[in-house]
Amino acid sequence: MKKKLIIIGIESSCDETAVSIIKNRYVLSNIIIHQEIHKKYGGVVPELASRLHDKNLPIAVRKAIHTAKINQNEIDAVSFTLGPGLIGSLLVGTSFAKSLSMGLGKPLLTVNHIQAHILTHFIKNANINNNYPKFPFLSLVISGGHTQIIKVNDFFQMKILGSTLDDSVGEVLDKIAIKLGFYYPGGPMIEFFSKNGNCKKFGFSKPYVKKLNFSFSGFKNHVLQFIKKKSKDNPCFIKENLSDLCASIQKIVAEILLEKVQKATINTDIFRIVLAGGVSSNNEIRKTFISFAEKNKKWEIFIPKNQYTTDNGAMVAITGLLKYKKKLFDSIHVTPYSKFKIF
Ligand code: KG4
Numbered sequence: 329m330k331k332k333l334i335i336i337g338i339e340s341s342c343d344e345t346a347v348s349i350i351k352n353r354y355v356l357s358n359i360i361i362h363q364e365i366h367k368k369y370g371g372v373v374p375e376l377a378s379r380l381h382d383k384n385l386p387i388a389v390r391k392a393i394h395t396a397k398i399n400q401n402e403i404d405a406v407s408f409t410l411g412p413g414l415i416g417s418l419l420v421g422t423s424f425a426k427s428l429s430m431g432l433g434k435p436l437l438t439v440n441h442i443q444a445h446i447l448t449h450f451i452k453n454a455n456i457n458n459n460y461p462k463f464p465f466l467s468l469v470i471s472g473g474h475t476q477i478i479k480v481n482d483f484f485q486m487k488i489l490g491s492t493l494d495d496s497v498g499e500v501l502d503k504i505a506i507k508l509g510f511y512y513p514g515g516p517m518i519e520f521f522s523k524n525g526n527c528k529k530f531g532f533s534k535p536y537v538k539k540l541n542f543s544f545s546g547f548k549n550h551v552l553q554f555i556k557k558k559s560k561d562n563p564c565f566i567k568e569n570l571s572d573l574c575a576s577i578q579k580i581v582a583e584i585l586l587e588k589v590q591k592a593t594i595n596t597d598i599f600r601i602v603l604a605g606g607v608s609s610n611n612e613i614r615k616t617f618i619s620f621a622e623k624n625k626k627w628e629i630f631i632p633k634n635q636y637t638t639d640n641g642a643m644v645a646i647t648g649l650l651k652y653k654k655k656l657f658d659s660i661h662v663t664p665y666s667k668f669k670i671f
Protein backbone atom coordinates (compact mmCIF):
# COMPACT_ATOMS: atom_id res chain seq x y z
CA MET A 329 0.00 0.00 0.00
CA LYS A 330 1.20 3.54 -0.83
CA LYS A 331 2.47 5.37 2.24
CA LYS A 332 0.38 8.28 3.50
CA LEU A 333 2.52 11.40 3.67
CA ILE A 334 2.55 13.38 6.90
CA ILE A 335 3.83 16.96 6.57
CA ILE A 336 4.21 19.68 9.19
CA GLY A 337 3.69 23.28 7.98
CA ILE A 338 5.13 26.27 9.82
CA GLU A 339 3.94 29.83 9.11
CA SER A 340 5.60 32.84 10.73
CA SER A 341 5.71 35.51 8.02
CA CYS A 342 3.74 38.17 9.89
CA ASP A 343 1.87 38.16 13.20
CA GLU A 344 0.34 34.69 13.32
CA THR A 345 2.39 31.82 14.70
CA ALA A 346 0.75 28.92 12.90
CA VAL A 347 1.55 25.22 12.71
CA SER A 348 -0.41 22.45 11.03
CA ILE A 349 -0.04 18.75 10.40
CA ILE A 350 -1.58 17.21 7.31
CA LYS A 351 -1.80 13.61 6.20
CA ASN A 352 -2.43 12.99 2.52
CA ARG A 353 -4.08 16.38 2.03
CA TYR A 354 -6.32 16.00 5.10
CA VAL A 355 -5.72 18.46 7.94
CA LEU A 356 -5.08 16.67 11.24
CA SER A 357 -4.38 19.86 13.20
CA ASN A 358 -4.29 23.57 12.47
CA ILE A 359 -2.95 25.61 15.40
CA ILE A 360 -2.84 29.41 15.22
CA ILE A 361 -1.50 31.59 18.01
CA HIS A 362 -2.66 35.16 17.36
CA GLN A 363 -0.32 37.89 18.57
CA GLU A 364 -2.80 40.14 20.31
CA ILE A 365 -0.08 42.59 21.38
CA HIS A 366 -0.19 44.43 18.00
CA LYS A 367 -3.81 45.54 18.52
CA LYS A 368 -2.87 48.48 20.66
CA TYR A 369 -0.19 49.71 18.23
CA GLY A 370 -2.57 49.88 15.26
CA GLY A 371 -0.41 47.52 13.18
CA VAL A 372 2.23 44.83 13.41
CA VAL A 373 5.41 45.83 15.30
CA PRO A 374 8.10 43.70 13.59
CA GLU A 375 10.42 43.40 16.61
CA LEU A 376 7.59 42.20 18.85
CA ALA A 377 6.34 39.79 16.19
CA SER A 378 9.77 38.11 15.92
CA ARG A 379 10.10 37.73 19.68
CA LEU A 380 6.64 36.22 19.97
CA HIS A 381 7.26 33.73 17.16
CA ASP A 382 10.36 32.63 19.04
CA LYS A 383 8.28 32.10 22.17
CA ASN A 384 5.20 30.58 20.49
CA LEU A 385 6.67 28.24 17.88
CA PRO A 386 7.66 25.41 20.24
CA ILE A 387 4.22 25.66 21.91
CA ALA A 388 2.39 25.59 18.57
CA VAL A 389 4.43 22.63 17.27
CA ARG A 390 3.82 20.58 20.42
CA LYS A 391 0.11 21.39 20.28
CA ALA A 392 -0.13 20.56 16.56
CA ILE A 393 1.53 17.14 17.07
CA HIS A 394 -0.64 16.40 20.12
CA THR A 395 -3.90 17.42 18.36
CA ALA A 396 -2.98 15.38 15.27
CA LYS A 397 -2.48 12.35 17.53
CA ILE A 398 0.74 11.36 15.80
CA ASN A 399 4.23 10.60 16.98
CA GLN A 400 6.79 13.20 15.88
CA ASN A 401 8.81 10.46 14.16
CA GLU A 402 5.93 9.86 11.76
CA ILE A 403 6.48 13.30 10.17
CA ASP A 404 7.90 12.87 6.65
CA ALA A 405 9.02 16.45 6.01
CA VAL A 406 9.14 19.94 7.48
CA SER A 407 7.66 22.73 5.35
CA PHE A 408 7.84 26.39 6.27
CA THR A 409 7.30 29.88 4.83
CA LEU A 410 10.55 31.30 3.45
CA GLY A 411 8.98 34.56 2.21
CA PRO A 412 7.69 37.11 1.50
CA GLY A 413 6.99 38.71 4.85
CA LEU A 414 8.67 40.44 7.79
CA ILE A 415 12.31 39.44 7.69
CA GLY A 416 12.75 39.06 11.47
CA SER A 417 9.66 36.86 11.73
CA LEU A 418 10.76 34.78 8.76
CA LEU A 419 14.24 34.33 10.23
CA VAL A 420 12.77 32.91 13.44
CA GLY A 421 10.56 30.49 11.49
CA THR A 422 13.42 29.50 9.17
CA SER A 423 15.83 28.73 12.01
CA PHE A 424 13.16 26.81 13.85
CA ALA A 425 12.19 24.75 10.78
CA LYS A 426 15.84 23.97 9.98
CA SER A 427 16.44 22.75 13.55
CA LEU A 428 13.29 20.63 13.47
CA SER A 429 14.25 19.14 10.12
CA MET A 430 17.74 18.25 11.40
CA GLY A 431 16.40 16.98 14.73
CA LEU A 432 13.87 14.69 13.03
CA GLY A 433 16.25 13.79 10.20
CA LYS A 434 13.56 14.68 7.66
CA PRO A 435 13.73 16.83 4.49
CA LEU A 436 13.08 20.54 4.38
CA LEU A 437 10.54 22.17 2.02
CA THR A 438 10.44 25.95 1.58
CA VAL A 439 7.13 27.62 0.77
CA ASN A 440 6.20 30.89 -0.90
CA HIS A 441 3.49 32.53 1.21
CA ILE A 442 1.39 33.74 -1.74
CA GLN A 443 1.57 30.39 -3.47
CA ALA A 444 0.46 28.76 -0.21
CA HIS A 445 -2.60 31.04 0.05
CA ILE A 446 -3.63 29.84 -3.42
CA LEU A 447 -2.88 26.17 -2.82
CA THR A 448 -5.18 25.99 0.25
CA HIS A 449 -7.81 25.13 -2.34
CA PHE A 450 -6.19 21.68 -2.69
CA ILE A 451 -6.71 20.69 0.94
CA LYS A 452 -9.15 17.78 1.24
CA ASN A 453 -12.11 18.18 3.53
CA ALA A 454 -13.65 15.09 5.08
CA ASN A 455 -17.32 14.23 4.48
CA ILE A 456 -17.86 16.56 1.53
CA ASN A 457 -17.53 16.23 -2.18
CA ASN A 458 -14.22 18.05 -2.77
CA ASN A 459 -14.27 20.20 -5.87
CA TYR A 460 -10.77 21.43 -6.74
CA PRO A 461 -10.14 24.14 -9.32
CA LYS A 462 -8.86 22.75 -12.59
CA PHE A 463 -5.82 24.34 -14.27
CA PRO A 464 -5.48 26.94 -15.61
CA PHE A 465 -7.28 29.35 -13.32
CA LEU A 466 -7.01 32.97 -12.20
CA SER A 467 -6.40 33.63 -8.53
CA LEU A 468 -7.20 36.91 -6.84
CA VAL A 469 -4.90 37.07 -3.81
CA ILE A 470 -6.11 39.70 -1.37
CA SER A 471 -4.35 40.01 1.96
CA GLY A 472 -2.70 42.45 4.31
CA GLY A 473 0.52 42.37 2.30
CA HIS A 474 -0.62 41.64 -1.25
CA THR A 475 -3.22 42.32 -3.91
CA GLN A 476 -2.55 40.36 -7.06
CA ILE A 477 -4.16 38.60 -9.97
CA ILE A 478 -2.19 35.46 -10.74
CA LYS A 479 -2.57 33.04 -13.61
CA VAL A 480 -2.08 29.55 -12.24
CA ASN A 481 -1.06 27.01 -14.87
CA ASP A 482 -0.07 24.29 -12.44
CA PHE A 483 0.77 23.89 -8.73
CA PHE A 484 4.12 25.58 -9.14
CA GLN A 485 3.74 27.36 -12.44
CA MET A 486 2.20 30.73 -11.76
CA LYS A 487 2.40 34.10 -13.49
CA ILE A 488 1.52 37.46 -11.96
CA LEU A 489 -0.81 39.37 -14.30
CA GLY A 490 -1.43 42.38 -12.08
CA SER A 491 -0.44 43.76 -8.68
CA THR A 492 -1.13 46.75 -6.54
CA LEU A 493 1.11 49.68 -7.39
CA ASP A 494 0.98 50.92 -3.81
CA ASP A 495 -1.01 49.73 -0.78
CA SER A 496 -2.60 46.31 -0.54
CA VAL A 497 -6.34 46.07 -0.04
CA GLY A 498 -6.02 44.64 3.50
CA GLU A 499 -3.60 47.39 4.50
CA VAL A 500 -6.06 50.04 3.31
CA LEU A 501 -8.98 48.50 5.19
CA ASP A 502 -6.81 48.28 8.31
CA LYS A 503 -5.73 51.94 8.02
CA ILE A 504 -9.25 53.23 7.44
CA ALA A 505 -10.45 51.07 10.32
CA ILE A 506 -8.00 52.76 12.72
CA LYS A 507 -9.47 56.15 11.74
CA LEU A 508 -12.93 54.75 12.45
CA GLY A 509 -11.76 53.85 15.96
CA PHE A 510 -11.19 50.11 15.51
CA TYR A 511 -8.28 47.94 16.59
CA TYR A 512 -5.82 46.26 14.23
CA PRO A 513 -6.67 44.23 12.16
CA GLY A 514 -9.62 46.34 11.14
CA GLY A 515 -10.85 44.40 8.09
CA PRO A 516 -13.08 42.04 10.11
CA MET A 517 -14.37 45.01 12.19
CA ILE A 518 -15.39 46.87 9.01
CA GLU A 519 -17.29 43.78 7.95
CA PHE A 520 -18.95 43.43 11.36
CA PHE A 521 -20.11 47.05 11.56
CA SER A 522 -21.30 47.15 7.96
CA LYS A 523 -24.03 44.60 8.66
CA ASN A 524 -26.93 47.02 9.01
CA GLY A 525 -25.37 49.80 6.96
CA ASN A 526 -26.51 51.44 3.75
CA CYS A 527 -23.79 50.67 1.20
CA LYS A 528 -25.07 53.38 -1.15
CA LYS A 529 -24.84 56.24 1.35
CA PHE A 530 -21.26 57.30 0.54
CA GLY A 531 -20.10 57.11 -3.05
CA PHE A 532 -16.30 57.17 -2.91
CA SER A 533 -14.78 57.23 -6.35
CA LYS A 534 -12.94 54.24 -7.74
CA PRO A 535 -9.34 54.60 -8.93
CA TYR A 536 -8.54 54.31 -12.61
CA VAL A 537 -5.54 52.05 -13.01
CA LYS A 538 -4.12 50.73 -16.25
CA LYS A 539 -3.91 47.06 -17.25
CA LEU A 540 -4.57 44.51 -14.51
CA ASN A 541 -2.91 46.50 -11.75
CA PHE A 542 -4.55 47.99 -8.70
CA SER A 543 -3.98 51.16 -6.73
CA PHE A 544 -5.56 51.69 -3.36
CA SER A 545 -3.65 54.58 -1.82
CA GLY A 546 -5.70 57.25 -3.64
CA PHE A 547 -8.91 55.59 -2.50
CA LYS A 548 -7.58 55.39 1.07
CA ASN A 549 -6.62 59.08 1.12
CA HIS A 550 -9.97 60.07 -0.34
CA VAL A 551 -11.83 58.17 2.42
CA LEU A 552 -9.53 59.47 5.19
CA GLN A 553 -9.81 63.09 4.00
CA PHE A 554 -13.58 62.77 3.72
CA ILE A 555 -13.87 61.43 7.28
CA LYS A 556 -11.54 64.16 8.57
CA LYS A 557 -13.51 66.94 6.91
CA LYS A 558 -16.89 65.62 8.00
CA SER A 559 -15.66 65.07 11.57
CA LYS A 560 -14.47 68.69 11.71
CA ASP A 561 -17.99 69.88 10.87
CA ASN A 562 -19.63 67.31 13.13
CA PRO A 563 -17.50 65.61 15.83
CA CYS A 564 -20.09 62.80 16.03
CA PHE A 565 -19.97 62.12 12.29
CA ILE A 566 -18.21 58.74 12.60
CA LYS A 567 -20.44 57.55 15.43
CA GLU A 568 -23.62 58.59 13.63
CA ASN A 569 -22.57 57.05 10.29
CA LEU A 570 -20.39 54.11 11.29
CA SER A 571 -22.43 51.31 9.69
CA ASP A 572 -23.07 53.26 6.49
CA LEU A 573 -19.39 54.20 6.18
CA CYS A 574 -18.26 50.60 6.68
CA ALA A 575 -20.87 49.24 4.24
CA SER A 576 -20.03 51.85 1.59
CA ILE A 577 -16.25 51.30 1.83
CA GLN A 578 -16.63 47.52 1.72
CA LYS A 579 -18.98 47.66 -1.26
CA ILE A 580 -16.65 49.86 -3.32
CA VAL A 581 -13.63 47.68 -2.53
CA ALA A 582 -15.59 44.60 -3.65
CA GLU A 583 -16.55 46.35 -6.90
CA ILE A 584 -12.96 47.45 -7.62
CA LEU A 585 -11.77 43.87 -7.18
CA LEU A 586 -14.55 42.37 -9.29
CA GLU A 587 -14.06 44.83 -12.15
CA LYS A 588 -10.35 44.00 -12.38
CA VAL A 589 -10.95 40.28 -12.31
CA GLN A 590 -13.62 40.65 -15.00
CA LYS A 591 -11.01 42.39 -17.16
CA ALA A 592 -8.52 39.59 -16.46
CA THR A 593 -11.02 36.92 -17.54
CA ILE A 594 -11.57 38.73 -20.83
CA ASN A 595 -7.83 39.22 -21.44
CA THR A 596 -6.96 35.60 -20.73
CA ASP A 597 -10.16 33.80 -21.73
CA ILE A 598 -10.00 32.00 -18.39
CA PHE A 599 -13.21 32.12 -16.37
CA ARG A 600 -12.25 29.95 -13.41
CA ILE A 601 -11.65 32.29 -10.46
CA VAL A 602 -10.04 31.34 -7.17
CA LEU A 603 -10.14 33.76 -4.23
CA ALA A 604 -7.35 33.60 -1.64
CA GLY A 605 -5.87 35.52 1.31
CA GLY A 606 -7.21 37.07 4.50
CA VAL A 607 -9.49 39.63 2.85
CA SER A 608 -11.27 36.84 0.97
CA SER A 609 -13.02 35.92 4.23
CA ASN A 610 -15.06 39.10 3.77
CA ASN A 611 -18.66 38.14 3.05
CA GLU A 612 -19.50 41.18 0.94
CA ILE A 613 -16.56 40.40 -1.37
CA ARG A 614 -17.57 36.74 -1.51
CA LYS A 615 -21.20 37.63 -2.27
CA THR A 616 -20.17 40.09 -4.98
CA PHE A 617 -18.13 37.42 -6.78
CA ILE A 618 -20.65 34.62 -6.24
CA SER A 619 -23.60 36.64 -7.51
CA PHE A 620 -21.62 37.76 -10.57
CA ALA A 621 -20.74 34.12 -11.28
CA GLU A 622 -24.39 33.13 -10.96
CA LYS A 623 -25.33 35.63 -13.64
CA ASN A 624 -22.39 34.75 -15.92
CA LYS A 625 -22.52 31.06 -16.62
CA LYS A 626 -18.99 31.01 -18.04
CA TRP A 627 -17.67 31.83 -14.57
CA GLU A 628 -16.72 29.22 -12.00
CA ILE A 629 -15.84 30.63 -8.61
CA PHE A 630 -13.86 29.00 -5.78
CA ILE A 631 -14.05 30.46 -2.28
CA PRO A 632 -11.63 29.19 0.38
CA LYS A 633 -12.90 27.74 3.64
CA ASN A 634 -12.92 30.42 6.32
CA GLN A 635 -10.26 28.77 8.47
CA TYR A 636 -7.82 28.81 5.53
CA THR A 637 -8.21 32.43 4.42
CA THR A 638 -6.06 34.31 6.94
CA ASP A 639 -2.52 33.07 7.60
CA ASN A 640 -2.42 29.45 8.72
CA GLY A 641 -0.09 26.47 8.82
CA ALA A 642 -2.32 24.19 6.72
CA MET A 643 -1.69 26.24 3.58
CA VAL A 644 2.05 25.83 4.16
CA ALA A 645 1.70 22.10 4.84
CA ILE A 646 -0.37 21.44 1.68
CA THR A 647 2.16 23.36 -0.43
CA GLY A 648 4.94 21.36 1.22
CA LEU A 649 3.12 18.12 0.49
CA LEU A 650 2.67 19.02 -3.18
CA LYS A 651 6.38 19.91 -3.38
CA TYR A 652 7.31 16.63 -1.68
CA LYS A 653 5.41 14.69 -4.33
CA LYS A 654 7.49 16.41 -6.98
CA LYS A 655 10.64 15.85 -4.87
CA LEU A 656 11.28 19.60 -4.72
CA PHE A 657 13.32 19.46 -1.51
CA ASP A 658 15.40 22.38 -0.28
CA SER A 659 18.84 22.73 1.22
CA ILE A 660 19.54 23.61 4.83
CA HIS A 661 21.38 26.70 3.56
CA VAL A 662 18.29 28.58 2.32
CA THR A 663 17.76 32.12 3.61
CA PRO A 664 14.43 33.99 3.87
CA TYR A 665 13.35 36.83 1.58
CA SER A 666 11.14 39.70 2.65
CA LYS A 667 10.16 41.05 -0.75
CA PHE A 668 8.07 39.28 -3.30
CA LYS A 669 10.01 36.81 -5.45
CA ILE A 670 8.82 35.37 -8.73
CA PHE A 671 7.62 31.82 -8.15
O1 KG4 B 1 -3.66 36.74 4.55
P1 KG4 B 1 -3.56 37.50 5.81
O2 KG4 B 1 -3.91 36.79 7.09
O3 KG4 B 1 -2.12 38.08 6.03
C1 KG4 B 1 -1.29 38.52 5.01
O4 KG4 B 1 -0.75 37.68 4.28
O5 KG4 B 1 -1.19 39.76 4.90
O6 KG4 B 1 -4.48 38.80 5.64
C2 KG4 B 1 -4.66 39.71 6.69
C3 KG4 B 1 -5.57 40.80 6.20
C4 KG4 B 1 -5.71 41.97 7.18
O7 KG4 B 1 -5.52 43.18 6.47
C5 KG4 B 1 -7.14 41.84 7.67
O8 KG4 B 1 -7.72 43.07 8.03
C6 KG4 B 1 -7.82 41.24 6.48
O9 KG4 B 1 -6.90 40.29 5.99
N1 KG4 B 1 -9.09 40.58 6.82
C7 KG4 B 1 -10.30 41.03 6.42
C8 KG4 B 1 -11.25 40.14 6.97
N2 KG4 B 1 -10.58 39.20 7.70
C9 KG4 B 1 -9.26 39.48 7.59
N3 KG4 B 1 -10.65 42.06 5.65
C10 KG4 B 1 -11.97 42.26 5.42
N4 KG4 B 1 -12.94 41.47 5.93
C11 KG4 B 1 -12.63 40.41 6.70
N5 KG4 B 1 -13.60 39.64 7.19
Ligand code: ZN
Nearest residue numbers: 471606638639
Ligand atom coordinates in the same frame (compact mmCIF):
# COMPACT_ATOMS: atom_id res chain seq x y z
ZN1 ZN C 1 -1.07 35.84 4.18
